[in-house]
Amino acid sequence: MVYAKDEQGYDTIFLPDRNLVSRMARVARDGHAELQDRSSRIALALMAYSQAMELDFEPSVAFHELGAKSGNTVANEELAWFRAADNAAAHDWIAVASGRMRQVDLGPASSAETYDFAFPLGRWRRNYVVALKVAQLELEGSGTPLERAIALFDWLYEDFIFAGPAAAFATMYFGPKAAKRGLFKRLRAPEAREEAVAGIRNAAWDMTHLSDFVLRVSRAENERRRYIFASADVSLVRIARTLLLQAVAGDGWPSFAQALAEWWPEAEARAIADAMFERVQRLQASDRPLPNPSNPDIDARIAGGEAWIRKWRP
Incomplete structure (x- = not known):
């Protein structure tokens, strides 16, 4: 992935499903990782890896899914916490994912623009x-x-x-x-x-x-991007x-x-x-x-x- 980015000019982007996105956001919101199920362990490891490698997420479908089920308020609130989670804290995520740290402070929820996720795709x-x-x-x-x-x-x-x-x-x-x-x-x-x-x-x-x-x-070749589906x-x-x-x-x-x-x-x-x-x-x-x-x-x-x-x- 380093070669693809530095030598070939590609960005690598993860497309996570809703279960992974929700678990990442929950860690930022609650300040701890008391989530021992398999999906949570994968979510923690994926965020740690992404931050260490400076890779990106594109979670829009996951938030449309949440908006359709739970409404815009819930979806935008979770998006705000996901942005806080995905905010240059590689050492914290690595420590949490490896079990060396139980508590983490990733900062407040983001106050960026809100979206109409409940609109049917x-x-x-x-x-x-x-x-x-x-x-x-x-x-x-x-x-x-x-x-x-x-x-x-x-x-x-x-x-x-x-x-x-x-x-x-x-x-x-x-x-x-x-x-x-x-x-x-x-x-x-x-x-x-x-x-x-x-x-x-x-x-x-x-x-x-x-x-x-x-x-x-x-569309990825024209955009110089590589996508990884994550679930x-x-x-x-x-x-x-x-x-x-x-x-x-x-x-x-x-x-x-x-x-x-x-x-x-x-x-x-x-x-x-x-x-x-x-x-x-x-x-x-x-x-x-x-x-x-x-x-x-x-x-x-x-x-x-x-x-x-x-x-x-x-």
């Missing part, structure tokens, strides 16, 4: 439509996991938009060999169907973090690793099908990769526009999908 709205469809296919339980994955691809191609990160998320979720716990929380809760809807919304935010990562990486969610990190893979292995990277073999039998992994790339190539050869996130059709799809989830019973 268009990408999240599109991903939420996809997440509702994935949940419906899973709960219907018809066909094999491979047939459900192909059915999703067909629906994305023919009826909506082929959202690659969301499709990759679903590919892991449907995978018979995948450790997918937590990707859709409380999906089959027999009575608490609002909890199932909340879990699907959370999955749509995970998809949005992934899509933001891909979008930024696609303590192992499943999310494994999905992120597949997003930039190609149909054929090369330059030390596996093919997309080879990566899917972690979640699928080899023959099914190849079938999924072939189906995905075939639809992407057909879309690239067409001039179909993206659906407008403010279009009433998006609202109708969301309302219909939520109604179906709420009515479902085991």
Whole structure:
């Protein structure tokens, strides 16, 4: 990273998910690190590393997620504490992350400009439509996991938009060999169907973090930047690793099908990769526009999908 910055002129930027951002902000707010869970240890180590290496964070999606769930006041307050956390205190963060120090004073919360984080992101709205469809296919339980994955691809191609990160998320979720716990929380809760809807919304935010990562990486070369997606969610990190893979292995990277073999039998992994790339190539050869996130059709799809989830019973 030093070579990339000093010799090649690249900036390296972390894209952290909300769980990491919230834990970093909490240390600045509370003045201590009484957080012993795995996610907190990762958050402390990541902030220490970032400050020692003079690397940057871009946490905007994390704060949009918090704003959508808890409102602007909470999101902007946490942003103020995150700014205090990310403010040239490398020695303190290293001492806290290594356990040599329990108390830390990172200064007051920042009083910089506030933002409208509760405004719904268009990408999240599109991903939420996809997440509702994935949940419906899973709960219907018809066909094999491979047939459900192909059915999703067909629906994305023919009826909506082929959202690659969301499709990759679903590919892991449907995978018979995948450790997918937590990707859709409380999906089959027999009575608490609002909890199932909340879990699907959370999955749509995970998809949005992934899509933001891909979008930024696609622009990174022109910006002289390198992006690193950061999460303590192992499943999310494994999905992120597949997003930039190609149909054929090369330059030390596996093919997309080879990566899917972690979640699928080899023959099914190849079938999924072939189906995905075939639809992407057909879309690239067409001039179909993206659906407008403010279009009433998006609202109708969301309302219909939520109604179906709420009515479902085991």
